[in-house]
Amino acid sequence: MNSVPDPQDRAPEPGASHDPVPDPRPDLIVVPARYGSTRLPGKPLARIAGRTLLERVVAIARAAxxxxxxxxxxxxxxxxxxAAHAQALGAPVAMTLADLDSGSARAYAAALQCPVPPAHVINLQGDAPFIPPAIVAGLLAELRASGADVATPVYPLDWARLDRLREHxxxxxFSGTTCVRDAAGRALWFSKTILPALRGEGALRAAGPMSPVWQHLGLYGYRLEALxxxxQALPGHYExxxxxxxxxxxxxxxxxxTLAVTMPGHALSGIDTREDLAAAEAAIARLGDPFVA
Incomplete structure (x- = not known):
């Protein structure tokens, strides 16, 4: 993990409670965009239905x-x-080190360049062209209201979607992540295994159309101090x-x-290959283009 400077505000100890007192500092949505993808070099400049991936995600960030x-x-x-393409789109740019090892680290490095440190930071990955702006804005509202360290969206699976996930x-x-939440919507765990295990599934199916399984939508918002x-922290054992x-x-x-949301119609886990580009174009042909003008 690369060493990066501490923010101006001291990070609280792990597990500390956070008062949801309104923070007057502005928030920040960061779109991390690397050229050097191993499976799809130059990915942010790749086109989907005539628009670059970066153009689509910048439009989401602006609207959110x-x-x-x-x-x-x-x-x-x-x-x-x-950077040149982003500037042509009218987007501000933060140049970050090439050896940062995650989108979250790049988001933090960008946040440190702000004249005023942001209260909250959204990491809107540059390969997620179909995230509705309302979900991104909803994460900021959740962070502002809850005082949680992190906020992330999840959506419930009906039985047909759960069956498709199992088959997939x-x-x-290792594709598709599920989440177990408490009654207040705080995450208890995330896993690439489908959780929870379902004892008496037949009775659960007979009781209604929705399964008790929540799937994670890979988007994160952070308090700056938590980010x-x-x-700085080393990866955890289960991580x-x-x-x-x-x-x-x-x-x-x-x-x-966790923010409960409706599953986006164009839901894709991300654009990582040329096959994913083709799948994205097929989704647009089938469902329409959700591009935010």
Whole structure:
């Protein structure tokens, strides 16, 4: 993990409670955008239905910032080609080090360049072109109201979607993440395994159309102090086993609020390959283009 400076505000100890007192500092949506993807080099500049991936995500960030209020956005990159394209789109740019090892670390590095440190930071991955702006703005509202360290969206699976997820995991066991939540919506755990195990599933299916399984939508918002802690902390044991960075927070006793959302119609886990680009174009052809003008 790369060493990065501490923010101006001291991070609280793990597990500390946070008063949801309104913070006057502006919030920030960061779009991390690397050129050097191993499976799809130059990914942010790849086109989906005539628009670059970066153009689509920048439009989401801009619309979400407007919805949230008191919020800015920035593209964080280490590549001059991506920076030039972002600037042509009218997006602010933060140049970050090439060897940062995650989107969250790049988001933190971008936040440190703000004249006023943001209260909260959204990590809107540059390969997520179909996230509705309202979900991004909703994460900021959740962070402002709850005082949680992290907020992330989840959506309930009906039985048909749960069956499809189970079938998908036969060939791609590490694709798709589920979440177990408490009654207040705080995350208890995330896993690449489908949780919870369902005893008496037949009776559950007969009781209604929705399963008790929640699937995670890979989008995160952080209090700046919590993001600073994450950028400095070593990966956790279960984080390493599952390959899920949000477990670093839970293993350290930090809080993750989950925001219940409706599953986006164009839901894709991310754009990582040329096959994913084709799937995204097929979704647009089938469902229409959700691009935010």
């Amino acid at each position: 910032a407007d919805l949230a209020g008191n919020c800015g956005f920035v593209v964080a990159t280490d590549d001059a080609r991506i 995991k036969r060939t791609a066991p 600073a802690w994450f950028a 390493t086993l599952e390959g899920l960075e949000q477990l670093r927070f839970l293993e350290a006793g930090r809080s993750i609020a």
